[in-house]
Amino acid sequence: MKTNWAFLKLYVKKIILVGTLYFLPGILPGQEALTLEDCLRLALQNSRQMKISNMSIQQSQEKIWETRAQRIPSFTLSGTYTHFGKVSSFSIPMGPTTRTFQFGIPDRANLDARVQWSLFTWGRISSSISMSRLGKDLSITRRRSDLTQIIYQALQGFYSVLLNEKIIQLHSENLQRAESLWQITQKRFAAGGIPKLEVLRAEVQVKNTESTLEEARGNLKKSRLFLSKTLGDxxxxxxxxxxxxxxPLSIVPEEIIEKALAVRSDIQTLELQQDISRQQVKLAYSSNKPxxxxxxxxxxxxxxDPTNPESFVSNWNMGLQLSFPLFDGFATVHKTNQAKIESQKTTLQKEELQDLVTLQIQQAVTTLEQAALKIISQEKNIELAEEALRVTTDQFQQGIVSSMDVLNAxxxxxxxEMMYTQALFNHIMARIEISRAMEDFSWFTLDLQPPTRSEKQSK
Known part of the structure; x- marks a missing residue:
């Protein structure tokens, strides 16, 4: 697989950003409210998945050393001690005396040292080492994918909480307006200016708004639970x-797609799996070679020594061993075919993933554009709706219109207001989706900075 220098530069920048977030002072429960930067730091510090990914990289490095050991001569030292209950012997008359010979002795000891070194394996060792190195590259790439997923979830959880807090604020303001109308109708009914139906209608609106507010509080609680899980507590x-x-963003979808296809870790994972499959083909092909x-x-x-069985005798040997499997029942052929099929499957999976990434980006860009248009239109609609409510409320107090007109306003x-808030959230979520597709969250760099004084005043 060719080295993508543009991707490496991007990856180094991401590592620097993550390292900066990781080593900043931690946030403890009970401290002040968390910023987006705090949430990202906590998510990275407390993520079990990141710890698992780091362990996988360490494990793959150990695998590399294990496969490299095949090139080093192996040394075996063994020793045995055996006690025989009966030892065979024979006697030979020699003149006036008889001499007895034993076949061994009752207590025997043996020390054996052996060295074996594989000189030629038809590329099997090289293929194994290459596969282990690719396995480490695969672990590093998967770690980058896990890093992207953690940042994605932290952003999702952070903005979901902000959305639900904003929705509660809007429902609370709506409840205040409904209660104000209810009080006005009660006063006018007491004065005989309107029928009881107007009061009941306003009261129903208050109860409905209270119910909607409680539902929004439940949604906020659920979004906070998700954020807490993402942050590790x-x-x-x-x-x-x-x-x-x-x-506002000015983007070119084709450039986004091109960048995403070049840097996506899951696509690079499949490319590494393709390389591993090629090595598996070589390994399978060499299994019946000498x-x-x-x-x-x-x-x-x-x-x-039968003449002196108690003495120790040493000896040494050296040689070459050649083994050549002549027939293995066509197992090698089937292994090779399996590896080739696996490589073809990986190629198809890569093509399918590329199409899926393209589709995801196109959908996210469409959502981004739709949300931007709705934000602009709803800003004007809110101004018109506020003016309409003010006019209708004044006319109701003057007895020109009914409470139904005020309720409609x-x-x-x-x-x-709700459509504007939802459009804001959809726009942010689309930015997050596109950033995730490119594995580049630099669009949210400004969100990591505290607002300036002029920005605070404008807000």
Whole structure:
């Protein structure tokens, strides 16, 4: 696989950003509300998946050393001690005396040292080492994918909490308007200016708004649970600070797609798997090829000399061993075919993933554009709805219109505010999706910086 220098530069920048976030002072429960930067740092510090990914890289490095060991001669030292209950012997008359000879001795000891070195394996060792190196590259690439996923989830959780907090604020304001109308209708009913139906209608609106507000609080609780899990402490409810901001973007979908296809870690994972499959084909092809190895040994034992069985005798040997599997029942052919099929499967998976990434980006860009248009239109609609509510409320107090007109104006304003907030959230989520596709979250760099004084005043 060719080195992508543009990707390497991007990856180095990401590592620097992550390292900066990781080594900044930690945030403890009970401290002030968390910023987006705090959330990202906690998510990276407390992620079990990142720890697992780091362990996988260490494990793959150990695998490399294991496969490299095949090139180093192996040394085996063995020793045995054996006690025989009965030892065979025979006697030979020699003149006036008789001499007895034993076949060995009751207590025998043997020390054996052997060295074996594989000289030629038809590329099997080289293929194994290459596969282990690719395995480490695969672990590093998967770690980058895990890093992207953690940042993605942290951004998702952070802005989901902001969305639900904003929705609660809008429902609370809507409830205040509904209660204000209810109070006005009660006063006018007491004065005989309107029928009881007007009061009941306003009261129903208050109850409905209260129910909607409670539902929004439940959604906020669920979004905080998700954020707490992402930050590594599911039992603690974090408070955050931030705003849903509209950041206009000028993007070219083709450039986004090209960049995503060049740097996506899951695509590079499949490319590495393709390389591994090629090595597996080579390994399978060589399984029925000859092996040549050098061996040598040194041995020390007693009981070997029949004239002096107690003495220790040493010996050594050296030689070459050639093994050539002539027939393995066509197992090698089937192994090779399996490896080739696996390589073809990986190629198809890569093509399918590239199409899926392209589709995801196209959909996210469409969502981004739609949300931007809705944000602009709803800003104007909110101004019109606020003016309409003010005029309708004044006319109701003057007895020109009914409470139904005021309720309709309130609902129109609430709907416009909700659509504007949802469009803001959709725009941010589309930015997150596109950033995830490119594995580049630099669009959110401004969100990591505290607002200036002029920005605070404008807000």
């Amino acid at each position: 599911p039992q603690y409810s974090y408070q955050i600070k931030g705003q849903l901001q509209y950041v 092996n040549l190895s050098l061996f040598s040994g040194y041995n020390v034992q007693n009981g070997f 309130q609902q129109t304003l609430a709907q416009s």
